[in-house]
Amino acid sequence: MNARRIVFVVATSCLFVGAAQAADWPQWRGPERNGISPETGLLKEWPAAGPKLLWQAEGIGDGYSTPAVVGGRMYLISNQGMENEYLQALDVADGKEVWRTRIGNVGPNKGPQYPGSRSTPTIDGKLIFALGSDGDLTCLDTADGKIRWQKNLRTDFGGQPGQWAYSESPLVDGDTLVCTPGGADATILALDKKTGNGIWKCALPEADQAAYASPIVVNAAGVKQYVQFLQKGLVGVDAATGNFLWRYTKTAEGSPANIPTPIAQGDLVYSSAGRSGGGLVKIKNEGTSVTAEQVYFQQKLPTSIGGAVNLDGVLYGTTGQGLVCADFATGEPRWQERGVGPGAVCYADGRLYIHTEDDAVVLVEPAAEEFRERGRFTLPQQPERGRSKAWAYPVVANGRLYIRDLGSLWCYDVKAP
Secondary structure, three states, X not given: OOOOEEEEOOOOOOOOOOOOOOOOEOOOOOOOXXXXXXXXXXXXXXXXXXXXXXXXXXXXXXXXOOOEEEOOEEEEEEEOOOOOEEEEEEEOOOOOEEEEEEEEOOOOOOOOOOOOOOOOOEEEOOEEEEEOOOOEEEEEEOOXXXXXXXXXXXXXXXXXXXXXXXXXXXXXXXXXEEEOOOEOOOOEEEEEOOOOOEEEEEOOOOOEOXXXXXXXXXXXXXXXXXXXXXXXXXXXXXXOOOOEEEEEOHHHOOOOOOOOOOEEEOOEEEEEEOOOEEEEEEEEEOOOOEEEEEEEEEXXXXXXXXXXXXXXXXXXXXXXXXXXXEXXXXXXXXXXXXXXXXXEEEEEOOEEEEEEXXXXXXXXXXXXXXXXXXXXXXXXXXXXXXXXXXXXXXXXXXXXXXXXXXXEEEXXXXXXX
16 A cells, blocks of 8 residues: 555534535535535635545545545545556544455556546445446445445446446446446346346447546436436436437537536437537427437537536536636527636535646636636645646535545545534
8 A cells, every 4th residue: 555645624513503414425516416515604715725624534545536425424436557446435523544445457448548546435325336447346335445346347247348448337226226237238236236237238330439527316297217328418317117219319419528527407318529519409209219319509508527417597618718607598608717727616605616737726606698707726735747637526515625636636625614
C-alpha cells in the first residue's frame, strides 16, 4: 500500500440546527441520479478564498471515480498501476482509509489515453456495488469490504466496452441491479442484487457497445423503463422484462464517447454528447409499441463530460464555450457564460456547484434571466495530469463539498453558520 499524506486543516462538528437538512450522496449523481441533493442549510455565498478546507488527502490512488458518501464514510474506486483496481472506504472526518478491497485489473484502452478507475460505487443499505474498468462487477459489505459475489461483464456475459473501458456506475432498483455489459447477447443486464443471479438480459435488435453513461429509471408513457446511452444511441428497455422498447440515435451521431447520463422529466428524456449536441425526445405509447419522438436537437446545449441538471424546467450545464442555461422542454437558450469553462455540475440548496476541467470550483445561483456567480476558488496542490483534465464530478453531502482529481481528494465545509 502506498504511503498517503493527509493534510488536516481544521476540525469541525457535524451539527445541523434549525431547518437545516443533511443528506447522503449514495450513488452516481446523488440520491435520484439527477445531480440534485435535497440538502439545506448551506452557504449561499463563499468568501474570496473559498469555503473552509477541512482536509486534503493525497495518495488515494489514481483514477477519475467520483465518491459516494453515506453517514461517516466515503466510498471510492481507485487504482495503483494496471493490475490493482480497488474499492476503498474513507472516514469523512479526516480522509483516512478504513478498508480497501481489490476488485480487479484496470480495463484496457484501445488507445493509450487515460487508463484508470472510472465508476462511482452504489451504496444500498449494508451492501455496496462497484464496477471496475475491466468489467469486474462486485458486491461487498460496507462494514469491512468483504466480497459477497463477483461477476465479470466481458467473460460472463460477452460484454463489449467502448474504447476507454467500462465507466458505468451500477443502478440499484429495489432488489434489481442493472448494468450494461454491451455486446450482442446482454447489452443491458438485470441481476438479483443479493446473489448476482440473472433476472433478464436484453439483446438489442442491433448489437451495441457499452458507452460511458449510467442507466436511470424512467416512468414514461405509462411504462417503467431503464434508459441508457449506448455507443449507437439512447435506448429504453422495459424494467420488468428487459424487452427493447425504443432507440434514439441523433445525439450519438459522430460521437466517439457518449458520456453524460440522460436526464428525464415526465415523458421527456434529454441526452447529449460533446461532438454532436443535445437532444430531447418524448416517449409515446402507441398501444402495441413504445416510441421516442424527437422534440428538438441543438448543438449549443449542455454537452460536456460533466453532465447537466434540470431545475424546474431550466437546464444548466457546460459546453466548450462555457456555462449554458436553456429551457428544458423547448431547447431555447437563455444565456451563456464564457467565464465558466467546461466542467461537472451538481445542485444543492439553491446553488449550482461546478468543478471545471482546470480545477476551479464555482458557486452559481441558478436564474433563468442571467448568470449570477456567488463564489469561486482554485483547488490547491493540484496533481500533474498530463493530457487529461479534472473530470471527476463534485459531491455535496452532509454539509461538505468533496472534490476528487486523480490521486487527490479535498473536503470543504459548506454549511451555513
